[in-house]
Amino acid sequence: MTANAANAANTANTANTANTALPQMRRCGECTLCCSLLPVVPLNKKAGERCINQRGLGCKVHEKAGFPTECRLWNCRWLVDRTTTKLLRPNLSHYVIDIVPDFVTAVDKGHEVKVPVIQVWIDPRYPEAHKDPNLREWLRQHEPECLMLVRYDAFDARCLIPPHMSDTGDWEEIGGPRMKSMDGTHSAEEIAAVLTNTGALK
């Protein structure tokens, strides 16, 4: 399978902070990584930019005027997903697993197919963080229908195909060392359709 680089990175309209209304097994603690790595559309904050509302280990607009709904609703997978018990907190692992899935358009034997992806936002100071064997094993076990879309910022990404889906039987990387791609965003309806069609919707 080969991925179409032009369609490989799709900026999700996600935002970042802990949703304190949800039952949580973990706490953000000293981590603020999502506030730097993820885009927040209402703030015109691009991926990879530190949010102007960050203050130390907190958010100066938390639950106040100007607090984006996206931030109120969003949590990373480490925080709320019990399947991630073997993973380190994002400020220690240097990656943030997006709670919002997406898809890429790939070319398989000459045919375009839409493949669901789990987006993993990487701290650019640790560009190899996606090589964490626990992360790769987590994807294989818990998201077997998905590729990993490694994101560095709004445009810079690479797509990783796990062994059970690749032609080589090993992890396969698409797009070169730092794939450049600009594909805009996918709607929730488009993403839901791909997840349903591929059996990735749980």
Ligand code: SF4
């Ligand atoms: S990345 Fe996860 S653990 Fe870190 S601040 Fe964001 S929600 Fe909390």
Ligand code: SF4
């Ligand atoms: S508004 Fe607050 S929670 Fe949202 S990204 Fe900025 S600092 Fe983080």
